[in-house]
Amino acid sequence: MKYLTTISFSTVVLSLLVVACGTNAKNITVDIKNRSLVNDAANIPSQCYTKTEDTHGKVHNPCFNCHISSPEPNYLNDWDLQEGYTFPDYATKNHWKNLFKDRTDAVAAISNDTILTYVRESNYFGKKGELLLTDKLKNLSSSWDIDGDKKWDGYIPDCYYNFDHEGFDKSPTGAYTGWRAFGYYPFLGTFWPTNGSTDDVLIRLPIDFRLSEDGVFDIETYKVNLLIVEALIKQKTIQTFEINESRYGVDLDKNGKLAIAHQITFEYDPRNAKNMSYVGLAKKKGHKIAGGFYPKGTDFLHSVRYIDTEGNKNIKMAPRMKELRYGKKINWVTYTDHKALVEEELKEAHDFPDRLEVFIGDAERGVSNKRGWRYQGFIEDENGQLRPQSYEENLLCIGCHASLGAIVDSTFVYQRKFEHDNFQNGWYHWTQKSLKGVKEPKTPDGRDEYTLYLEQNHAGDEFRANGEVLEKFFDNNHTLKEDQVQKLHQDITHLIFPSQKRALQLNKAYKVIVDEQSFVYGRDATIKPVKNVHKNLKIDQSTGVKNPVRYH
Numbered sequence: 001m002k003y004l005t006t007i008s009f010s011t012v013v014l015s016l017l018v019v020a021c022g023t024n025a026k027n028i029t030v031d032i033k034n035r036s037l038v039n040d041a042a043n044i045p046s047q048c049y050t051k052t053e054d055t056h057g058k059v060h061n062p063c064f065n066c067h068i069s070s071p072e073p074n075y076l077n078d079w080d081l082q083e084g085y086t087f088p089d090y091a092t093k094n095h096w097k098n099l100f101k102d103r104t105d106a107v108a109a110i111s112n113d114t115i116l117t118y119v120r121e122s123n124y125f126g127k128k129g130e131l132l133l134t135d136k137l138k139n140l141s142s143s144w145d146i147d148g149d150k151k152w153d154g155y156i157p158d159c160y161y162n163f164d165h166e167g168f169d170k171s172p173t174g175a176y177t178g179w180r181a182f183g184y185y186p187f188l189g190t191f192w193p194t195n196g197s198t199d200d201v202l203i204r205l206p207i208d209f210r211l212s213e214d215g216v217f218d219i220e221t222y223k224v225n226l227l228i229v230e231a232l233i234k235q236k237t238i239q240t241f242e243i244n245e246s247r248y249g250v251d252l253d254k255n256g257k258l259a260i261a262h263q264i265t266f267e268y269d270p271r272n273a274k275n276m277s278y279v280g281l282a283k284k285k286g287h288k289i290a291g292g293f294y295p296k297g298t299d300f301l302h303s304v305r306y307i308d309t310e311g312n313k314n315i316k317m318a319p320r321m322k323e324l325r326y327g328k329k330i331n332w333v334t335y336t337d338h339k340a341l342v343e344e345e346l347k348e349a350h351d352f353p354d355r356l357e358v359f360i361g362d363a364e365r366g367v368s369n370k371r372g373w374r375y376q377g378f379i380e381d382e383n384g385q386l387r388p389q390s391y392e393e394n395l396l397c398i399g400c401h402a403s404l405g406a407i408v409d410s411t412f413v414y415q416r417k418f419e420h421d422n423f424q425n426g427w428y429h430w431t432q433k434s435l436k437g438v439k440e441p442k443t444p445d446g447r448d449e450y451t452l453y454l455e456q457n458h459a460g461d462e463f464r465a466n467g468e469v470l471e472k473f474f475d476n477n478h479t480l481k482e483d484q485v486q487k488l489h490q491d492i493t494h495l496i497f498p499s500q501k502r503a504l505q506l507n508k509a510y511k512v513i514v515d516e517q518s519f520v521y522g523r524d525a526t527i528k529p530v531k532n533v534h535k536n537l538k539i540d541q542s543t544g545v546k547n548p549v550r551y552h
Contacts (some may be wrong), residue, residue, distance in 0.1 A: 007273050030381075032363045032390040033146060035045035038520045041091040042262045042392050043399035046522050047462040048085075049094045051532045052543040058478070060464065060532075062457040065188040071235065073335045075291045075342040078405040081465055082548040085534075085541045087194065089354040092349040092537040098513065098522030099463075099530045106515075107508040107527050114274060114508045119306035119318035122386050127507040129172065133157050133324070133378060133386045144388055146364045153364040154376050154388075155326040159202060159301055166223075167427030169202065176219070178204040179301060180226065181429035183418040185441040186406040186494070187406075188453050192496035193471060195461045196506050196525040200430055201305045201413045205229065206297030207460035211281040213461040221280035224248065228278055228296075230417060233408050235291050239263050239420040250539070266291065293409050296372075300327040300411065306510070307503040314423040317430050317498050324386060325377040325397060326366070333372040341370060345403060359398050368394065369402040373410045378500070380514045393519055416441070437494070440489045444551040450495055451485055456549060460495065463524075468502050469495065 021196050052060050068083035085092075126132050137144075137152040147153070162170050169179040179202045186192055191199065203226070210222040224243060245251060245258040254265040267274045268291035277283050278295070287295050302325040306318035326388065333341075348355065349351045362366030366376030375397040378386040401410045408415045418426035423433050441449045446530045458478055460469025473495070487494045500504065509525040524530075 001166050001325070009276075028516060030390060031518055032144065032388055034278060034390075037392050039095040039392065039421055041088075041095060042395040042520070043145050043359065043402070044087070045396065045399050046094075046096040046099055046524055046533070049096065049537070050464075051101075051460045051534055051535045052545060054464075054532070058458065060457050060459065060545040061543075061545045061549065062189055062453070062459075062462040063543065063545065064456060066400070066404050066406045066461075067451070069550045070407075071292070072336050073409075074292070074405065074407060075339045076403055076405050078403070079548050079550050081405075082543065082545045083542055085537045086349075087537060087539075088356060089539065090505055092355060092539060094535050094537075096531065097524040098518060098523075098531050098536070099524060099526060100164060101526075102529050103509055103512050103527050106512045107505065110508045112504050115511060116309070118309055118384070118511065119320045119507055121384075122319040123380065124161075124303075124319075124324070131157050131160075144363075146362050152364055155328070157324065161429070161431070163370075163429045163432060165424060165431075167424060167429060169221075176210075176217070178207075178210060178299075180204065180427060181432075182414075183422060183424075183426050183428050183430075183433070184413050184416040184436075185418075185438070185449070186435070186496060187412050188449070189457075189460075189462050192460070193307055193315055194466060194496050194498040194502065195216040196307075196510065197304050197322060198307055198315070199302060200317065200431070203414060204299040204301070205295060207286075208284075208285055208287060209278065209280065209282045211386065213281055213284045215281055219247065220279065221248075224252070224279050227264050228252075228276065229294060230414065231266045232276070232289070232291055233361055233411075233414050234417075235268075236268055237263055237265045241420075241425070246281070248280050249285065250277045252279075275363070290335065292328050293332075294411075294414075296329055296332045298329045302326070306500065306507050309500045309503050311500065311547055314434065314436065315500070316434060317504050318507075320384070321380075321386060322514075323377050323379045323389075325375070326374045327373055327397075327401065328375050329365070330407075331372040338371065342403075347519075359402075361394065362391055363394065366399050369410055371402065373401065375401055379519060380519050382515065384514065390520075396523070409540060423452070435493050436491065438492050440492055448489060450488060450492060452479075454485075454495075463526070463530045465526065465528075465530055468498060481513070481522040 005221060006194040046432045050062060061082060063082040070077050094217045124132060128426040132155045135157045142151060158177055159169050160171055160177065163181050164170060167181040171177055181200060181202050189195065192398045205225055209225040210217055212221050227238065227240050240263055243252060243261045245261050251258060253261040253263050254267050268276055278287055278290055284291060303324040305475050306320050308318035310316060338528040358365050361374065366374035370375050376394055377397060379389050379393060401407065402421050407414065443449045443452060454473055456468050460466040473481055475481055505527060506525045509527045513523060
């Protein structure tokens with residue numbers, strides 16, 4: 001299996017113009033209308049260049065995070081990528097130059113008070129509670145108007161981060177925005193706060209899924225449809241609140257009668273006459289449904305934030321956003337389509353191993369992942385205010401939301417959502433309850449997931465640069481400390497939350513990148529040059545991994 005990357009070409013709508021001399025320059029001018037790419041392999045994340053073999057010959061395997069045996073309808077099943085760096089020729093050179101930059105002096109020049117003041121100031125809300133980015137997009141600057149039609153054609157923020165006791169977001173007037181927050185197990189490695197950022201994820205289904213059959217907004221109908229989608233994505237039966245099936249005319253628990261259901265039973269095999277149904281207007285209109293898929297029109301909103309601290313005992317989400325990421329499912333793609341796409345990519349990689357793939361899109365409408373979804377994002381400008389990401393900056397999202405074994409219908413997190421036996425039945429935002437006290441998650445085959453990561457990687461991050469985790473969890477022989485693992489089993493924050501000191505350093509390191517606007521060279525909040533990363537690779541170089549992790 002070969003990695004597929006992007007290529008610069010004249011019809012690519014957006015990118016970034018660098019007016020600077022290398023990555024040491026302080027002033028990089030971002031022009032989101034420019035068509036050239038700085039890094040043609042911008043969709044291959046920096047973590048993929050990790051040195052998996054250390055100087056002592058020990059093998060580290062963080063690769064199984066993303067490249068793993070995957071259930072249908074994700075036919076990629078790319079666990080074999082744990083075994084080798086199978087990049088096209090252009091991508092054998094690591095273009096993420098920020099990994100090798102020393103920010104020691106720049107970080108030291110930022111005081112603790114300065115960085116705390118900065119991260120505690122919102123760049124999403126104005127002083128009167130207005131949505132700053134929304135106002136800018138509705139009064140569009142010509143420098144952001146890609147196609148010159150004087151209107152923003154993509155996502156305009158409409159979430160108020162004002163959540164009720166069931167995780168539903170509400171506007172200042174008390175109206176439902178459709179967004180709903182949910183608790184989840186943070187994805188392995190990079191997305192642990194100890195490695196740089198806090199974040200959240202919200203979901204919103206199309207309007208038909210929020211309405212009764214007669215077209216009236218009905219919150220219970222919406223809740224039931226969200227649970228049905230959860231069962232479809234997890235491809236498992238899930239427990240729920242009491243639902244009167246007679247109200248919807250749908251046998252949700254598949255017991256052969258319309259009564260009171262306490263679960264949504266996953267049962268999808270059309271070849272053997274096993275089907276499922278949505279409820280309300282979505283049912284009446286016959287919206288397409290399938291195991292492992294979201295309905296067409298599903299939205300996700302993902303804010304990536306700095307780390308705020310409460311003394312040295314706890315960390316929390318900062319008001320300031322590093323990024324606001326948005327994804328929308330714009331097309332229905334069938335099982336057959338997904339399988340054909342994987343087969344096409346495999347053949348292309350085999351026949352033309354160095355051909356670079358093109359992803360179509362722009363900053364306004366987002367970039368297509370060829371699997372029915374578009375992704376776009378906003379990121380801090382040099383003044384700390386959110387601006388549209390360029391085409392090239394958006395490609396980083398596509399790298400993880402396209403050809404990857406770990407995703408389910410192009411997403412990472414809904415399959416990791418907390419279920420009915422959790423706080424607010426799993427429907428809440430991290431501002432309502434932190435991750436403190438959450439027990440360690442299990443892999444699909446029953447292993448302790450975070451412990452497995454530590455065992456396989458012998459570190460707490462892909463770059464093996466998180467000294468805090470190394471000191472806490474490993475002894476001088478690089479063996480896991482059993483007493484620390486036992487604490488992790490009972491509370492994941494024992495691993496994934498940084499100390500206050502580390503949180504402040506991570507915030508400062510990222511702020512330096514913001515000041516430079518050097519995102520095309522990497523966004524990783526590192527201070528010292530990263531040692532465990534390849535600058536150059538050989539074609540089809542082995543990772544040294546002899547026993548890939550596979551789930552059964």
